Amino acid sequence: MDDKYMEKANILIEALPYIKEFYGEIVVIKYGGAALVDKEMEASVIKDIALMKLVGIMPVIVHGGGKDINKMLDRVGKEHKFINGLRYTDNDTMDIVQMVLAGGVNKDLVSLFTNQGMNAIGISGQDGHILEVEKHTPGGDDIGYVGKIKSVNPMLIAKLIDDDFIPIIAPVGVDETGHSYNINADFVACHVASALSAKKLLFMSDIEGVLNKDKNLIRQINIGDVQGLIDDGTIDGGMIPKIKGAKESVENGVEGVHIIDGRVEHSLLIELFTNYGIGTMIKE
Ligand SMILES: Nc1ncnc2c1ncn2[C@@H]1O[C@H](COP(=O)(O)OP(=O)(O)O)[C@@H](O)[C@H]1O
Numbered sequence: 467m468d469d470k471y472m473e474k475a476n477i478l479i480e481a482l483p484y485i486k487e488f489y490g491e492i493v494v495i496k497y498g499g500a501a502l503v504d505k506e507m508e509a510s511v512i513k514d515i516a517l518m519k520l521v522g523i524m525p526v527i528v529h530g531g532g533k534d535i536n537k538m539l540d541r542v543g544k545e546h547k548f549i550n551g552l553r554y555t556d557n558d559t560m561d562i563v564q565m566v567l568a569g570g571v572n573k574d575l576v577s578l579f580t581n582q583g584m585n586a587i588g589i590s591g592q593d594g595h596i597l598e599v600e601k602h603t604p605g606g607d608d609i610g611y612v613g614k615i616k617s618v619n620p621m622l623i624a625k626l627i628d629d630d631f632i633p634i635i636a637p638v639g640v641d642e643t644g645h646s647y648n649i650n651a652d653f654v655a656c657h658v659a660s661a662l663s664a665k666k667l668l669f670m671s672d673i674e675g676v677l678n679k680d681k682n683l684i685r686q687i688n689i690g691d692v693q694g695l696i697d698d699g700t701i702d703g704g705m706i707p708k709i710k711g712a713k714e715s716v717e718n719g720v721e722g723v724h725i726i727d728g729r730v731e732h733s734l735l736i737e738l739f740t741n742y743g744i745g746t747m748i749k750e
């Protein structure tokens with residue numbers, strides 16, 4: 467037979483044990499950063515997730531949209547600032563965060579799935595009390611309406627999954643008085659993955675994975691080594707919440723957390739369904 471047909475058949479056969487392993491399992495995908503700004507890539511990611519769903523995996527999406535919030539703040543002439551990676555969120559900023567994340571990014575993603583003939587439902591952590599928060603005051607600082615997750619109520623998400631929908635969750639939570647809070651989407655993804663006892667959590671970012679000091683990709687990190695990589699400065703900036711959250715999720719029973727490059731077409735499929743993968747896996 468023609469080699470090129472054999473090659474295609476082999477790719478499908480290589481995927482078989484993974485499809486079997488993940489069949490009926492929940493996989494949480496944090497979709498944000500660079501992967502969210504390029505329309506072509508966005509369409510390709512949606513196809514990958516549609517394929518996952520059609521082979522029996524139950525995907526749950528938590529999205530970011532920090533760059534879209536910045537753009538909207540620029541448009542209305544409002545300054546934006548981050549304190550240790552968290553957006554300073556005063557009342558007006560919170561209105562914009564809610565509008566951009568829960569109203570814009572969330573519904574745009576739902577439309578993309580609808581275009582692929584898939585049933586997706588866009589919700590935020592406010593719906594069904596999914597994300598209950600309290601005011602986050604890191605080191606005693608008041609950074610406005612930034613939420614610290616107190617509890618995740620997975621009931622509504624589980625119901626949507628049971629009814630065959632792909633839940634798409636915006637990282638906005640609610641406190642006991644009903645006020646909305648802005649939450650870092652990485653934290654939300656980790657808490658949701660733990661609460662749902664997901665098999666996997668995948669972070670799609672704008673870098674190959676976790677890099678060592680020589681800027682080479684680290685293929686696997688055991689949770690016992692995470693703190694050392696932070697302490698010696700190998701990991702900093704936006705990678706810190708991902709890696710800390712990854713460690714916590716694994717401790718809470720998520721089998722593996724993967725950090726993959728959202729700029730590479732089909733990185734999701736390659737990571738899940740091939741022997742070699744593409745990014746960094748964090749595991750026990
Ligand atoms: N060791 C590391 N390996 C990879 N990225 C790192 C590392 N240390 C810091 N980073 C930074 O973390 C960034 C990813 O975090 P972030 O920008 O918050 O992603 P996203 O917006 O996709 O959630 C990378 O682009 C990189 O600048």
Ligand SMILES: CC(=O)N[C@@H](CCC(=O)OP(=O)(O)O)C(=O)O
Pocket residue numbers: 497498499529530531532533535551552553563612613637648649650651652
């Ligand atoms: C408190 C806080 O910082 N919230 C984030 C929420 C969005 C987010 O996390 O988006 P990315 O994943 O695309 O960075 C923010 O306002 O930017």
